[in-house]
Amino acid sequence: MTGMxxxxxxxxxxxxxxxxxxxxxxxxxxxxxRGEIARxxxxxxxxxxxxxxxxxxxxxxxVVDTDASRREGSGRPAERLALDPASAQFxxxxxxxxxxxxxxxxxxxxxxxSGAVRYEDTATxxxxxxxxxxxxxxxxxxxxxxxxxxxxxxxxxxxPYPAPEGAAWPRATAGTTVLRPAPEGVDVAFAERFDAPVIxxxxxxxxxxxxxxxGADSVADLVYVRLSDGVGGGxxxxxxxxxxxxxxxxxxxxxxxxPAGRPCRCGKRGCLExxxxxxxxxxxxxxxxxxxxNLDDLADAVRRAHPVVDRVLREAAGALGRVVGAxxxxxxxxxxxxxxxxxxLAPVLVEQVAAxxxxxxxxxxxxxxxxxxxxxxDDDGAIGALAAVFHSxxxxxxxPETADVKGRSDAPDSAxxxxxxxxx
Amino acid sequence: MTGMxxxxxxxxxxxxxxxxxxxxxxxxxxxxxRGEIARxxxxxxxxxxxxxxxxxxxxxxxVVDTDASRREGSGRPAERLALDPASAQFxxxxxxxxxxxxxxxxxxxxxxxSGAVRYEDTATxxxxxxxxxxxxxxxxxxxxxxxxxxxxxxxxxxxPYPAPEGAAWPRATAGTTVLRPAPEGVDVAFAERFDAPVIxxxxxxxxxxxxxxxGADSVADLVYVRLSDGVGGGxxxxxxxxxxxxxxxxxxxxxxxxPAGRPCRCGKRGCLExxxxxxxxxxxxxxxxxxxxNLDDLADAVRRAHPVVDRVLREAAGALGRVVGAxxxxxxxxxxxxxxxxxxLAPVLVEQVAAxxxxxxxxxxxxxxxxxxxxxxDDDGAIGALAAVFHSxxxxxxxPETADVKGRSDAPDSAxxxxxxxxx
Numbered sequence: 001m002t003g004m005x006x007x008x009x010x011x012x013x014x015x016x017x018x019x020x021x022x023x024x025x026x027x028x029x030x031x032x033x034r035g036e037i038a039r040x041x042x043x044x045x046x047x048x049x050x051x052x053x054x055x056x057x058x059x060x061x062x063v064v065d066t067d068a069s070r071r072e073g074s075g076r077p078a079e080r081l082a083l084d085p086a087s088a089q090f091x092x093x094x095x096x097x098x099x100x101x102x103x104x105x106x107x108x109x110x111x112x113x114s115g116a117v118r119y120e121d122t123a124t125x126x127x128x129x130x131x132x133x134x135x136x137x138x139x140x141x142x143x144x145x146x147x148x149x150x151x152x153x154x155x156x157x158x159x160p161y162p163a164p165e166g167a168a169w170p171r172a173t174a175g176t177t178v179l180r181p182a183p184e185g186v187d188v189a190f191a192e193r194f195d196a197p198v199i200x201x202x203x204x205x206x207x208x209x210x211x212x213x214x215g216a217d218s219v220a221d222l223v224y225v226r227l228s229d230g231v232g233g234g235x236x237x238x239x240x241x242x243x244x245x246x247x248x249x250x251x252x253x254x255x256x257x258x259p260a261g262r263p264c265r266c267g268k269r270g271c272l273e274x275x276x277x278x279x280x281x282x283x284x285x286x287x288x289x290x291x292x293x294n295l296d297d298l299a300d301a302v303r304r305a306h307p308v309v310d311r312v313l314r315e316a317a318g319a320l321g322r323v324v325g326a327x328x329x330x331x332x333x334x335x336x337x338x339x340x341x342x343x344x345l346a347p348v349l350v351e352q353v354a355a356x357x358x359x360x361x362x363x364x365x366x367x368x369x370x371x372x373x374x375x376x377x378d379d380d381g382a383i384g385a386l387a388a389v390f391h392s393x394x395x396x397x398x399x400p401e402t403a404d405v406k407g408r409s410d411a412p413d414s415a416x417x418x419x420x421x422x423x424x
Numbered sequence: 425m426t427g428m429x430x431x432x433x434x435x436x437x438x439x440x441x442x443x444x445x446x447x448x449x450x451x452x453x454x455x456x457x458r459g460e461i462a463r464x465x466x467x468x469x470x471x472x473x474x475x476x477x478x479x480x481x482x483x484x485x486x487v488v489d490t491d492a493s494r495r496e497g498s499g500r501p502a503e504r505l506a507l508d509p510a511s512a513q514f515x516x517x518x519x520x521x522x523x524x525x526x527x528x529x530x531x532x533x534x535x536x537x538s539g540a541v542r543y544e545d546t547a548t549x550x551x552x553x554x555x556x557x558x559x560x561x562x563x564x565x566x567x568x569x570x571x572x573x574x575x576x577x578x579x580x581x582x583x584p585y586p587a588p589e590g591a592a593w594p595r596a597t598a599g600t601t602v603l604r605p606a607p608e609g610v611d612v613a614f615a616e617r618f619d620a621p622v623i624x625x626x627x628x629x630x631x632x633x634x635x636x637x638x639g640a641d642s643v644a645d646l647v648y649v650r651l652s653d654g655v656g657g658g659x660x661x662x663x664x665x666x667x668x669x670x671x672x673x674x675x676x677x678x679x680x681x682x683p684a685g686r687p688c689r690c691g692k693r694g695c696l697e698x699x700x701x702x703x704x705x706x707x708x709x710x711x712x713x714x715x716x717x718n719l720d721d722l723a724d725a726v727r728r729a730h731p732v733v734d735r736v737l738r739e740a741a742g743a744l745g746r747v748v749g750a751x752x753x754x755x756x757x758x759x760x761x762x763x764x765x766x767x768x769l770a771p772v773l774v775e776q777v778a779a780x781x782x783x784x785x786x787x788x789x790x791x792x793x794x795x796x797x798x799x800x801x802d803d804d805g806a807i808g809a810l811a812a813v814f815h816s817x818x819x820x821x822x823x824p825e826t827a828d829v830k831g832r833s834d835a836p837d838s839a840x841x842x843x844x845x846x847x848x
Contacts, residue, residue, distance in 0.1 A: 242755060332672040
């Protein structure tokens with residue numbers, strides 16, 4: 001807070017608090033009308049107009065367009081406000097097993113650049129990181145954009161993402177903050193390169209967050225499962241991504257569904273992953289004499305309504321439905337989302353999960369959760385990483401105050417000492 | 425915030441923020457040494473000493489004792505600080521099926537009065553509420569204490585506690601705030617009577633919160649299950665009690681464990697409750713020819729190491745272990761707590777849950793959650809309700825500002841350090 005010119009008195013404090021809530025709502029949600037902002041931050045239209053008036057005047061926010069194109073019915077179109085798009089950039093990076101995706105968005109949540117580069121699945125983290133940084137440069141050069149006001153970087157990595165034992169969290173690096181340490185220093189490489197805070201998490205969990213907050217019907221409680229080479233999951237509870245006591249939360253794929261089932265790569269037997277992952281589904285088809293090599297073969301068999309495939313998919317979805325049923329009894333989510341390319345190829349999966357889930361929950365529960373296929377594709381992991389950045393409280397955009405914003409310290413404990421030097 | 429005498433400038437704002445964090449830590453945790461406070465709120469010892477000096481001088485906090493009696497090893501005993509005990513009271517109320525417990529604690533978390541009164545399980549909520557209010561009056565009269573500065577009331581009620589459809593939340597009543605509407609207006613009755621904010625929740629969930637935060641080794645992520653006439657549960661995730669999208673979270677007792685099992689009162693079959701509740705365990709003993717009528721009979725059979733009882737208890741605990749195993753893979757809790765009187769009578773339950781759980785989680789997870797019997801008994805529900813009040817952010821004690829701090833010359837010397845900076 002050092003370096004801010006703050007008018008004295010309680011009125012200024014209250015206004016500042018209101019302003020921060022408006023700025024945060026715009027950072028989290030992108031462009032919104034005044035009515036939407038008032039609802040989200042819980043201010044009256046009158047108070048809100050005063051606040052947005054100040055912010056518009058200072059250039060902290062701008063009018064980006066009207067909601068005419070999105071509006072249903074008649075009535076005067078409302079202006080949509082957003083953080084000044086040029087005031088900040090946010091980067092999302094998604095490291096998959098064989099490629100990295102990068103997106104950069106402006107403060108109004110518009111994607112400025114986006115791209116991907118492939119690597120071998122044997123590539124080291126050093127190689128992956130170098131390729132990702134080159135990609136960022138190339139995208140910047142091609143589009144003629146600069147990341148001079150990069151506010152935060154979200155990075156998704158594959159696999160469970162536990163905090164290593166004894167790791168300091170958060171750890172500071174290069175004058176900035178890395179919220180959780182990442183494999184082989186990918187976090188430090190990005191933080192140093194862009195001098196911006198970095199968030200790293202498992203990319204399936206980031207996808208869960210993106211599903212929870214994307215669109216107009218965002219939900220605070222969501223169970224997300226992704227079926228691919230493995231079965232990953234992510235939980236959003238009370239609007240927050242659940243990490244667990246040692247970063248291992250969300251492993252729905254390793255809940256036991258068949259105690260005497262196939263061995264799982266995790267060392268257990270009969271995990272959900274052994275029956276509901278793509279390899280698990282293909283293996284079950286083989287057991288019934290139907291040899292399918294890959295997803296394309298499976299899609300073809302689904303189109304031909306092959307009875308073995310239908311049976312295998314329904315059994316896999318039944319097991320998945322029992323696991324998300326247990327999750328639903330525990331967490332009472334508003335929505336259950338099933339992701340992974342296979343759910344697009346085989347809609348029966350989501351149908352059967354919904355049917356099994358309905359049988360697993362309280363008959364008295366008037367309405368169970370909505371069960372739906374993922375909105376974002378597996379290639380949208382970088383959007384999930386971006387969502388995490390937009391939603392992370394330490395990363396609130398530093399918006400223009402009356403004077404400069406230089407020389408501020410982010411270290412909470414030094415704030416007292418520092419503040420003593422800037423009294424007006 | 426209006427009406428406060430607030431010195432101008434950033435320094436005061438920062439100090440105020442630090443003070444609020446210290447006050448909140450003391451409200452949530454009761455008496456603590458300066459070292460403990462510094463750790464919890466993340467301030468340096470120097471900054472903290474300045475803050476506690478201000479607060480001691482104003483009388484907002486007091487020195488209650490030293491930690492000599494709790495301290496291991498040698499070294500000078502540290503003073504323990506707390507909110508001024510007389511500055512506030514907090515009430516916990518636990519409505520069971522056949523009795524209501526009430527406790528009132530002061531701001532230092534010391535229990536001032538405590539008592540219970542019984543009713544028939546057919547008693548209406550009107551009767552129960554009237555009996556509870558009479559009990560509060562009687563306790564007050566007997567102990568000669570008054571609730572003149574009651575800051576909040578926590579009320580536990582049995583059974584699932586969903587927010588009724590369409591209910592406004594929070595709803596205002598009698599110039600105060602009821603955070604969630606309760607059965608038959610018990611919330612409104614207490615709020616009107618004491619003019620204090622009321623929190624209502626399922627009493628098993630409140631017990632979960634109390635287990636998570638009680639003692640020196642509080643945890644932020646906890647799975648709680650209580651075995652009694654039914655099987656109830658509560659989840660604490662990231663330090664917050666999980667309610668779910670419609671207030672139904674925590675129903676671990678109705679996760680299906682035997683698809684073809686006994687019918688459950690919820691309308692499903694083979695719920696965990698049908699095998700791990702006390703009636704479920706007694707029924708299973710009957711099926712093996714051992715007729716036990718109640719918990720006393722069961723305790724007796726456990727003492728005699730009856731093989732049927734051992735087998736039934738291990739099977740019940742195995743089913744429970746699989747459910748908390750699934751919960752553990754999803755939520756990665758630091759601790760799993762099993763409550764209910766039966767866990768005290770039959771320690772084998774907790775042992776078997778721990779063994780089954782160990783087999784259900786990642787072999788690679790270096791350490792699974794601690795599995796333990798509940799610290800608080802079923803009769804301690806009012807303590808859970810109290811914990812919810814201490815932890816509820818809207819209920820931060822209104823602590824004395826510059827005005828009402830007269831007659832406080834007994835502040836220890838160490839507290840005067842920062843006094844010169846306090847503006848009158």
